[in-house]
Amino acid sequence: MxxxxxxxxxxxxxxxxxxxxxxxxxxxxxxxxxxxxxxxxxxxxxxxxxxxxxxxxxxxxxxxxxxxxxxxxxxxxxxxxxxxxxxxxxxxxxxxxxxxxxxxxxxxxxxxxxxxxxxxxxxxxxxxxxxxxxxxxxxxxxxxxxxxxxxxxxxxxxxxxxxxxxxxxxxxxxxxxxALAARVLDLQDPGRKMSKSDPEDAAGVIRMLDNPDVIAKKIRRAVTDSDNEVLYDPKHKPGVSNLLDILASLTDQPPRDVATSITTYGQLKQATADAVITTLKPIRRRHDELLKNxxxxxxxxxxxxxxxxxxxxxxxxxxxxxxxxxx
CATH class of the missing domain: 3.40.50.620 (HUPs)
Structure with missing residues (x-):
């Protein structure tokens, strides 16, 4: 060490x-x-x-x-x-x-x-x-x-x-x-970071203890834009770039590389939801085990x-x- x-x-x-x-x-x-x-x-x-x-x-x-x-x-x-x-x-x-x-x-x-x-x-x-x-x-x-x-x-x-x-x-x-990439933004307001102090039912905040259906619903409703062009551009496309940042962080890839492999916002949201659910599911299960013991x-x-x-x-x-x- x-x-x-x-x-x-x-x-x-x-x-x-x-x-x-x-x-x-x-x-x-x-x-x-x-x-x-x-x-x-x-x-x-x-x-x-x-x-x-x-x-x-x-x-x-x-x-x-x-x-x-x-x-x-x-x-x-x-x-x-x-x-x-x-x-x-x-x-x-x-x-x-x-x-x-x-x-x-x-x-x-x-x-x-x-x-x-x-x-x-x-x-x-x-x-x-x-x-x-x-x-x-x-x-x-x-x-x-x-x-x-x-x-x-x-x-x-x-x-x-x-x-x-x-x-x-x-x-x-x-x-x-x-690193700035670790700064996850609110899904409904990508001009600010995702905050644990927001109301428990905030649509733009994914909680670590949210169940898979809630996570998928929040990501499906994430703000993007009307272009339907999957492009990493935090300044002009903050909502899309936020989803790319999340998916990139969970799959250990640069966000621009992730963007080249996805063609639609629907695909981007589905891939992001799958990655988040897969990552958080075992953590939530272990959390619940600890509280029961x-x-x-x-x-x-x-x-x-x-x-x-x-x-x-x-x-x-x-x-x-x-x-x-x-x-």
Missing amino acids: STFRDLSGITPSGQLTLGNYLGALRRFVQRQYEVDGYYFVADLHALTVDHDPARHRQLTTSTMALFLASGLDPEQATVFVQSDVSAHVHLAYLLECTAHVGELSRMIQFKQKGHRPGTRASLFTYPCLMAADILLYGADRVPVGGDQSQHVELARDLAIRFNSLYGDTFVVPELEPV PAELNRMLVMGAVKAREASEPFLAAANQAIGITR
Whole structure:
């Protein structure tokens, strides 16, 4: 295994989508044998907005089951739930004591949502929790999409500032941009990405737990255009190109090569539906098996929590010592 440490988390703000699988989970599974990987369900991040506690627990458990069902091996990688490792909250407060109000107020989520009535204080401070997630494990690199790069930049800034103020403590992580091809777009609105936060019945969102009939129906109704020309052109044909990207990702081919082998939109939609159903069916089956066997799932959760605590403890202890906390 490489000496590189890799870290990624997914917030359980909704049932995971095909985009979460292609853009994150599949990559986690592939990389777990190449790096020292830390992959977690970021359940604390989901508390920055109004939520139903019972649904939050259900989504957290289901998301972890999907991590494992997708092929993450708890013997190989460190797979855990964020709230099972109290060091995340502890270090987040130390980083709040390092961050400046101005830089937190410039974070995109707070700029967009932070001035509404009833906004929770955690929406302002959670970027420090995200920075703690990263810095606790000495991650060398953090794979990010464009919408998360600002948070990793903040983690870098806080690590550099902490090291400057209190001594060399944290690894300063590098951003590793995720390939644009992994960005799966909404089937009904290909101008934006497929989002797990959309309503459960959103026609443009394929959930990892959707049954085959639902998947086929959503893809049949995917927005294309009136040309009926199968051509990969994301700028002028975003709907068609999105389907080609999905099919290409699932068949390990360049999307332009896929386009040359398909002549009609009907064929494209059928081939895409078949590929998605074939990929997700065994994952859904394993997910359901894990939920029916809570003892097995809990055993793996405990294993991941123990490994995460052991890995994070030295970094938290070093931060405590550097900032002046003694134990």
